[in-house]
Amino acid sequence: MTGGIASGKSVVAARLKERGAVLVDADALAREVVEPGTEGLERIISEFGPGMLDDDGRLNRPRLGEAVFGNPDRLSALNAIVHPLVRARAAAITAGAGRNSVVVQDIPLLVETGQGAAFHLVVVVDAPDDVRVQRMLDIRGMTVEAARSRMASQASRSDRLAAADVVLDNSSTLQHLLDQVDRLWDVRLVPFAHNLAAGTRAPRRGGPVLEPHRDEWAVQAARIAARLVAAAPELILAVDHVGSTAVPGLAAKDVIDLQVSVQDLEAAEKLAPFLAAAGFPAVRGAESDTPKPGDPDPSAWQKRFHANADPCRAVNVHVRAAGSAGWRYALMFRDWLRNDPSALRDYQAHKADLAGRFADSATTRAYAEAKEPWFTDTAWPRMSAWAEATGWVPPSYPS
CATH class of the missing domain: 3.30.460.10 (Beta Polymerase, domain 2)
Incomplete structure (x- = not known):
């Protein structure tokens, strides 16, 4: 699952977890793999210097963010350290899930890192750009310039939609979004997981219905x-x-x-x-x-x-x-x-x-x-x- 900033991805993740999904939160794992004493933190200090630590010996995230923001080479170096560690930890959680479990990996940069082909489905939580900007102004207290700068640093809306097997529309009410999540869970995710565990194809019913060609x-x-x-x-x-x-x-x-x-x-x-x-x-x-x-x-x-x-x-x-x-x-x-x-x-x-x-x-x-x-x-x-x-x-x- 992925979505741009202020798209409502955290709401969807929480609802899926309520319904029974095993949630793998890439952001949470990214923090976990750079805790004090971890290989991740040691490698970041080696690459970016001891100035990236705060007074308690923990990673100073705002300072690290300043070091990589707008600098593709530095950002690539950071991603080369953190992303493999996050993926390994996510793989371990997935391997430990039950056979019939629905595992949802919440990956903000899924499209940017080209990981979509590794999953059975890609779910994109979507809202128009102007709606997302307004949310950042109202909820996060950001300026229009800061909001649009954050959006510009992520994949475009069109790129995310092109990667989506499922699009959850979050341009309306909270209940409208939750209803879509519940329908996705009941109609698609749970039956899909059952079929995977049983090694069977999904049933197809009904006679031949021809549809006009679709691009x-x-x-x-x-x-x-x-x-x-x-x-x-x-x-x-x-x-x-x-x-x-x-x-x-x-x-x-x-x-x-x-x-x-x-x-x-x-x-x-x-x-x-x-x-x-x-x-x-x-x-x-x-x-x-x-x-x-x-x-x-x-x-x-x-x-x-x-x-x-x-x-x-x-x-x-x-x-x-x-x-x-x-x-x-x-x-x-x-x-x-x-x-x-x-x-x-x-x-x-x-x-x-x-x-x-x-x-x-x-x-x-x-x-x-x-x-x-x-x-x-x-x-x-x-x-x-x-x-x-x-x-x-x-x-x-x-x-």
Whole structure:
């Protein structure tokens, strides 16, 4: 969880703790790791000098703040000391939490330090800049200049919102904010934690509902892809946004499809527990795509399939060996639709027809099965001809 100064983050943290969260407060830990006798304080004195101590031998925070404010090099030196110690302490607290616990790490500089990909969710407490300035004037007695200077030293509001999986709006009343926190806890955090502990995907209900294309799908896909890579960077060659949500202008179900490229299926098996820990458990019974005509090797269409444990963000993760037939098809199909307007129109019409036919279905299974012949009989020959005519080739990765 993060948020800019005067956004109301402390209120949210307190409410989550009331609801049962294990709260890890980065600011509190930052004070703890520089207490007298700690490695952190010794390293700060070595870097900044004994003048950083007060008369009681404790860290003189205002003096240290003056030494680093407006000086990026000095601030970087301080962060290089404190941040690793805080993260180690936070990791120890997290490791000691119960299996079904919801652990909330309150990190003011999460966006600035690029830590978002390390967590299952990033929650941003948000309020417009002018509202935050007024709060600093009313509650903290700051001047407008001082308030805006503090805000300017942090990530911009737009950068924080871009990093957010969840945004809690604190531009209205306190009760409005608390209601959002309670809903987040009940609807998303607790079920998510349960699914993670059980190693199961979140249930999906209802028939196919197509939505107009949303630009935010690409933003969400990039954020989730970074989370996947962070889970096991040594095993993952690339993560690509594929499927309908990856095609601008195409209506789609609100499901993000990601293709994870690995060296081979052995690597895919090794990757499975890391993806599960990151919030994407394996789904058995979906280990193969449908082979296309002319391919004599069905094994080239093998994959490993994972899906979201998060009940509020549907994600399909297709783990395929780089260079395999199924891997190549997913990338070619996406690029064909992105570059051939007639293909996009035809596929859109086909999807809309099937979505209407299966609108009353309890799941999307029948809809997906009914689409499959179109992929083989229509898409396969047309996009193969397109690829040959345009010289399309898939990406290559270092071995």
